Amino acid sequence: MEPIIKQNPNKVIIAENLTKKFGRFTAVDHISFEVERGEIFGFLGANGAGKTTAMRMLCGLSIPSSGTGTVAGFDIGSQTELVKKNIGYMSQKFSLYDDLKVWENIELFGGIYGMKEADIKQKTDELMHILNFEEERDLLVGSLPLGFKQKLAFSVSIFHNPQVVFLDEPTGGVDPITRRQFWELIYDATSRGITVFVTTHYMDEAEYCDRLSIMVDGRIEALDSPKNLKSQFNASNMDEVFQQLARKATRKAD
Amino acid sequence: MLAIEVKNIAKNYHSVKSGKFVGLGKPYPENDTRSDSTSGVEGISFDVKAGEIFGIIGPDGAGKTTIFRLLTTLLLPDQGSARVNGFDIVDEYKSIRNCVGYMPGKFSLYQDLTVEENLNFFATVFNTTIEENYDLIKDIYQQIEPFKKRRAGKLSGGMKQKLALSCALIHKPDVLFLDEPTTGVDPVSRKEFWGMLKSLKKQGITILVSTPYMDEAGLCDRIALIQNGLFLKIDTPTNIISQYENKLWAVKSDTMHKLLLDLRNNELTSNCFAFGDKHHVSMNNTELTMDQLKEQLELLGHKNLEIKVIEPSIEDCFMQLSQK
Numbered sequence: 001m002e003p004i005i006k007q008n009p010n011k012v013i014i015a016e017n018l019t020k021k022f023g024r025f026t027a028v029d030h031i032s033f034e035v036e037r038g039e040i041f042g043f044l045g046a047n048g049a050g051k052t053t054a055m056r057m058l059c060g061l062s063i064p065s066s067g068t069g070t071v072a073g074f075d076i077g078s079q080t081e082l083v084k085k086n087i088g089y090m091s092q093k094f095s096l097y098d099d100l101k102v103w104e105n106i107e108l109f110g111g112i113y114g115m116k117e118a119d120i121k122q123k124t125d126e127l128m129h130i131l132n133f134e135e136e137r138d139l140l141v142g143s144l145p146l147g148f149k150q151k152l153a154f155s156v157s158i159f160h161n162p163q164v165v166f167l168d169e170p171t172g173g174v175d176p177i178t179r180r181q182f183w184e185l186i187y188d189a190t191s192r193g194i195t196v197f198v199t200t201h202y203m204d205e206a207e208y209c210d211r212l213s214i215m216v217d218g219r220i221e222a223l224d225s226p227k228n229l230k231s232q233f234n235a236s237n238m239d240e241v242f243q244q245l246a247r248k249a250t251r252k253a254d
Numbered sequence: 255m256l257a258i259e260v261k262n263i264a265k266n267y268h269s270v271k272s273g274k275f276v277g278l279g280k281p282y283p284e285n286d287t288r289s290d291s292t293s294g295v296e297g298i299s300f301d302v303k304a305g306e307i308f309g310i311i312g313p314d315g316a317g318k319t320t321i322f323r324l325l326t327t328l329l330l331p332d333q334g335s336a337r338v339n340g341f342d343i344v345d346e347y348k349s350i351r352n353c354v355g356y357m358p359g360k361f362s363l364y365q366d367l368t369v370e371e372n373l374n375f376f377a378t379v380f381n382t383t384i385e386e387n388y389d390l391i392k393d394i395y396q397q398i399e400p401f402k403k404r405r406a407g408k409l410s411g412g413m414k415q416k417l418a419l420s421c422a423l424i425h426k427p428d429v430l431f432l433d434e435p436t437t438g439v440d441p442v443s444r445k446e447f448w449g450m451l452k453s454l455k456k457q458g459i460t461i462l463v464s465t466p467y468m469d470e471a472g473l474c475d476r477i478a479l480i481q482n483g484l485f486l487k488i489d490t491p492t493n494i495i496s497q498y499e500n501k502l503w504a505v506k507s508d509t510m511h512k513l514l515l516d517l518r519n520n521e522l523t524s525n526c527f528a529f530g531d532k533h534h535v536s537m538n539n540t541e542l543t544m545d546q547l548k549e550q551l552e553l554l555g556h557k558n559l560e561i562k563v564i565e566p567s568i569e570d571c572f573m574q575l576s577q578k
Contacts, residue, residue, distance in 0.1 A: 045440070046442055047438075047440045047443060048410055048411075048412070092438075173313060175312070175313030175576070176313075176527075176573050176576075201439070201441060203441060204530040237530060237531075243442055
């Protein structure tokens with residue numbers, strides 16, 4: 001099936017008044033934004049602000065209560081399977097299967113996304129070389145240090161060349177050097193045209209994004225480049241911006 | 255008086271079968287099917303004074319949790335000894351369990367009991383009542399008291415954290431063990447949590463706390479930086495910062511990614527890492543002046559360059575020490 005691109009094909013994510021209600025509780029409250037192709041878009045907010053719910057809608061895992069959105073050109077309300085096919089996803093909690101070997105994980109995910117066996121083989125070789133993982137190829141993923149795992153998980157999440165990859169706190173608990181190497185992998189992916197949508201609790205990482213949105217109580221309270229946000233809030237770093245906005249929260253969720 | 259005294263303690267979970275992977279934080283042998291990647295510690299020693307907030311700071315898998323489990327008498331060491339509140343962790347483990355509070359990294363209260371029932375349970379186990387020590391937990395517990403009839407499993411992350419802390423405090427422990435209390439918590443709630451620790455310190459409680467967030471180091475009286483089961487350094491945050499080798503400069507230009515690569519290719523810099531909206535460059539050559547570096551970078555096409563001397567953060571120190 002061909003993508004149904006309703007609007008500008010350079011906008012990889014479009015959200016218009018996206019809303020999700022659980023009973024009387026509005027988890028995501030009319031959020032609207034657009035993400036350009038190849039952009040690193042940071043999606044920030046305090047625990048309980050509604051980030052995960054919004055991300056689940058954008059990944060086709062949860063149907064919006066109202067509002068519309070397209071991801072990779074597909075409607076997130078009616079074309080959820082096509083959305084899933086064209087995105088990558090990685091989180092801190094679930095990334096790879098611990099009791100499969102490195103190459104087995106890659107083959108599994110490549111296969112799920114419908115890649116041809118020969119392509120998987122060739123790309124696996126390339127990937128092992130780039131990550132300098134040739135010696136770890138036959139090891140169980142569970143035996144790898146966290147930093148290795150997260151770099152591998154990211155590479156697997158973009159193995160099928162998705163248009164956009166969603167990263168949910170990808171660097172939590174990772175050591176400072178590996179955390180930075182991880183961001184270099186992100187830059188590399190964007191230079192190949194992959195769009196990156198990322199959440200993080202590290203405010204220094206927020207500065208690495210092209211643009212940021214900050215959610216408070218289900219709404220997007222600020223959206224701009226880190227530089228503009230800092231001048232708008234008269235702050236010297238993103239942590240100060242975040243503290244100013246998140247303290248306004250009245251929701252006692254988390 | 256020393257609240258915690260650790261001498262050359264070690265704990266290893268895996269017998270290393272192949273010669274290739276020796277030590278901790280490294281992959282286990284291929285035929286090892288265990289998926290639990292808990293890592294141990296290798297001969298560490300440290301002291302915590304009574305009334306101190308002592309932080310163990312390092313990434314996941316460094317061995318932080320192992321230290322907590324050894325000191326709370328949930329694990330036996332392979333070698334070395336340790337005392338908590340004067341009691342030996344092996345011979346006098348029962349006395350230790352009476353006088354410490356422990357909040358594990360994973361939420362470990364009874365999900366099917368309500369907030370109030372959990373707190374009551376822990377008070378009863380320690381032969382006390384909520385009323386008896388209410389003063390100690392008042393500030394924290396009051397925030398979740400409106401939900402006291404709610405089951406613990408139905409609480410949000412932040413509320414669970416407050417309940418777990420209240421339960422760890424209800425028997426008025428002398429030493430409080432907090433294993434990664436702020437992991438996955440947003441920056442605002444993290445600040446609030448450290449505020450609570452400060453007021454507990456004022457009440458004379460010794461606190462051993464671990465965290466992967468290097469920016470929390472400054473809130474501790476003393477810290478130990480840990481990686482791969484070994485302590486890289488133990489000192490006050492200020493002393494660790496003052497011992498940073500090399501000059502440290504923060505550099506900024508219009509093209510940050512190219513700037514990172516160019517600085518790394520420069521022979522005179524020892525390393526360079528992105529730090530928020532700037533790059534931190536450690537200079538191993540004292541000859542190079544800022545103007546010279548600026549000139550070199552301008553020749554490479556960088557515009558709007560800004561270079562300034564900065565004080566290293568704990569994260570800079572950690573990176574320098576971990577690369578040795």
